[in-house]
Amino acid sequence: MGAIDFTLSGNVATLTIQSPPANALSSTLLNALSEKLDLIEKEEKVKAIVLKGEGRFFSAGADIKEFTSLQEASDYQSLAEFGQELFDRIEHFSVPVIAAIHGAALGGGMELALACHIRIATENAKLGLPELTLGIIPGFAGTQRLPQYVGTAKAYEMILTGEPITAKEAYQYGLVNQVVSEEEVFEVATTLATKIASKSKPTINRIMQLVPYAKSENFASGVKEEAKAFGEIFGSQDAKEGVLAFIEKRKPNFIDK
Incomplete structure (x- = not known):
């Protein structure tokens, strides 16, 4: 389940993932995100978007419980294709999407962050693709986007071990733009979005x-x-x-x- 909250302040839209406790990305939540993007496209005044999670995490991954309800390989493929199409839409959106990452961006949450254009992370944030520890693989284009930021060798290491990296390491690899305190992350992301939104x-x-x-x-x-x-x-x-x-x-x- 889950929902996406939408608020608008001036020319900046804020989308908040609301799927406690881990902000898991269920198909319902992904549909809600797609609907909010439809809404933003109709709001001509929006020039930048801040995407954040409510509670402890940005998003700790896809909804694993939902996986157990699927039966055929084609069902899993369809879910992956839907997620890929949505995240590709974000990557090619007409205005920048800034991810304000706190707590964790893992699995599908990491893949969502990778689709955003700018990433601000908190000092305690963990980022990774741990799918192989469950005997599965990333399905929302994580194997394709991660190497673009950290390089092929590091991407292999992260995906094959399933071990996350710290925000500091992510910054060193160019995966995140800034590392800030948990109290500052939304403010920093919003200030950056507002600065961008002052442009034509x-x-x-x-x-x-x-x-x-x-x-x-x-x-x-x-x-x-x-x-x-x-x-x-x-x-x-x-x-x-x-x-x-x-x-x-x-x-x-x-x-x-």
Whole structure:
């Protein structure tokens, strides 16, 4: 079971995972997350999202009890494909999603965090993919996204041992952007989201489209699209205002705030 709480403050949306005690990612909760993303897409004012967990954890993983209710290999495959599609949607969302990670991001919770664009973790946070300790494997694209951040060798070690890493180690590997106290994590994530949300939304949207090219093998297409977007953006009123404000040494007043 579980739910996703949605709040909106200015141009920043906050999504809170509410599935005690471990914020397990059941199919019901994943559906709720998808529905909230639908809602956010209709809210034109949203420029950044903070994703956090309620209670002790960000998310300690998928709902293992739900696994026991599945019968056929095709059922498990369908669940994995649904999770993969949802997390891919997050990775390619039109505005940045910032994960505020406390306690633990394990298994499916780790895979959800990996799909986010920026990760802020608490000093006591643990991050990992422990599925092999249960005799199963990651199913929400963890085997594909983790190597992009920590490298192939470290990804093999983490997945094959099932042992989590600390927030400090995650920072050293570039997996998280900042490590802060548990009291600060939501505030830091929200402050960062607010800073991003002060920018022009069309510009944010284009950046969100361009950066994923760097993760693919199609680098040439990525730089071509970047040049095209560069030209398009420079023809906008926000770009003209931004350049003029820089010259005049003042804060820009973007139309699209």
